[in-house]
Amino acid sequence: MVSEFDVIARYFSRPTPQAVLGPGDDCALLAPAAGSELAISTDMLVEGSHFLPDTDPCQLGWKALAVNLSDLAAMGATPRWALLAGSFPEGRAVWLEAFATGFFACATHFGVDLVGGDTTRGPLNLCLTVIGEVAAGTALRRDRALPGDDLWVSGQPGLAALGLAHLQGTTRLSEGLARRCLAALQQPRPRVELGRELRRRGLAHAAIDVSDGLLGDLEHVLERSAVAAEVSTTQLPYLPAGADPTLARRCQLSGGDDYELVFSAPPAKRGALSALAAELDLPLWRFGRVFAAATATDATRLTVVDENGQPLAIDRTGFDHFG
Template sequence: MSTTRHTAAPSPEFDLIRRYFVRPMRAAALGPGDDCALVSPSPGHELAITSDMLVAGTHFLPDTDPHRLGWKTLAVNLSDVAAMGATPRWVTLALSLPGVDHDWLAAFAAGFFDCADTFGVDLIGGDTTRGPLNLCVTAFGEVARGRAVRRGGAQAGDRIWVSGQPGRAALGLADLLGRLTLAPAARADCIAALEQPQPRVALGAALNGIASAMIDVSDGLLADLGHIAAASGLLAEVEDAALPRAALDATCADPAAVSDALLAGGDDYELLFCAPPAADAALAALSARLGLTLNRIGQLRAGSGVELIDDAGRPLPVVRRGYDHFS
């Protein structure tokens, strides 16, 4: 009597994972393919862990270029790690996909791994399922034990700083949605800021030991600064005249749109941080070393909340402070 031996066909789900998302590990003991990944933090360090979800129609337009979307899916999580003064090491990726589009997946994976290679992180696991397009990353960073930069460490008298040029991403989104029309060069620059943000990983690590509190600008400068003010139990005063507005004014002729983008637009993933006045020289040297503008935009004092003030210190009206997922 003969018997026939049956070999199970490979699962389409795991074939998809192997095809697009399995690569050699840089610094993980075990990556994708088992029930769990295995990692070993460096001696004397602790893990900084964050998760961010990007949902089609909420966090990105459905027709966003998949290569850029792959980059952004990872970059926004690396920005959170940077905002703790930590160095990103490992990430997991969970995908909900409406179907299997191999061209889309190849481009998405290429963008994701371009970002991973740029910042030296390993993809160590995740999951895939069928459903509305939804992208979720969990990122793991390392920071020397007890040295993480938290939101609640600011002191009265500290100065408030922001890196780079917040507001570009919001202007790019406004152009894509037809709310305003930018010149071609400005449009390309602002849409690139929206779709392919640059997480300030080197800056975040360098600010460890300098910054007293830090957050990344994801929901809007004023809204995110409000988290620092609340956690530190202080009033954050933002000087209207000190805001980095000139480049945005040159990009967009609508002053109201520029103000909204700068103060409430979000999606820039610049770092917003506080530091004592004694750190000014160190920050100037750091700005020069990284080739990145650091803008002093205000100060912290006794009180609560966030105020935009004029040259005389009088509060100015603010139409919108940032994005709220449930408003």
């Protein structure tokens, strides 16, 4: 029988050049750069809740790390280290090999060292902690949106939720569209470079990554910043051709699993943001505006309007594990 330490040594041991001391001791030893603050985030991925049981393990390895790096991207932090705690069913050598391949492909791409963690036998459950660095006092936060700011979103939110709907059989997509949507779902690209440049160039006031739904995550920014906002569906990314438009719009507004960035920025930065979009070859969409909230606890702080400027009734803004 393969032991816990065999699993760690065989699948999850790699050089850790960014750490003073990597895996193998009671703790890792890390030395942040002078003048930096640490940005730290933890997320779990549970089979059946966050991914389907037959998900390709190599793609899951990539996604497990990528979705956590998205939190660092939202604060403009540079990823440095990760810890992985996993519960794995017995007898999964081939699965573990593929998972580790995907995980370290993502780690290598974004310059991350795996410096520790834990493994145990049990139902498949993954818990990632990621640590990044950001220059002291400069991190993008959720509580800094200001009245008058524009609202922006990167990429094309909604594709991942459409991909999930396709897998679950609630819609049928063409082969080409299905391929795009499944790639968005299974191998998301955290917007690390975008977040870093927004922070470094002073282009954004507040930011958040879209994990649970565009509107739902935007509401977190509005609540923390004590502001309100109006969003126009006509300024959002185009809906993919060939998809049911009602479903596609619902996926776009509240589907989640996109890992794009939503951020607020002053109107004076529009030109610089357009230039950054071209530089990164990443679409940035200006889709709304921030306003002063009527009260600090305004329950209607988010309004969504259609092409005629009429408010739309939105029954679900995002995913909630306990909702």
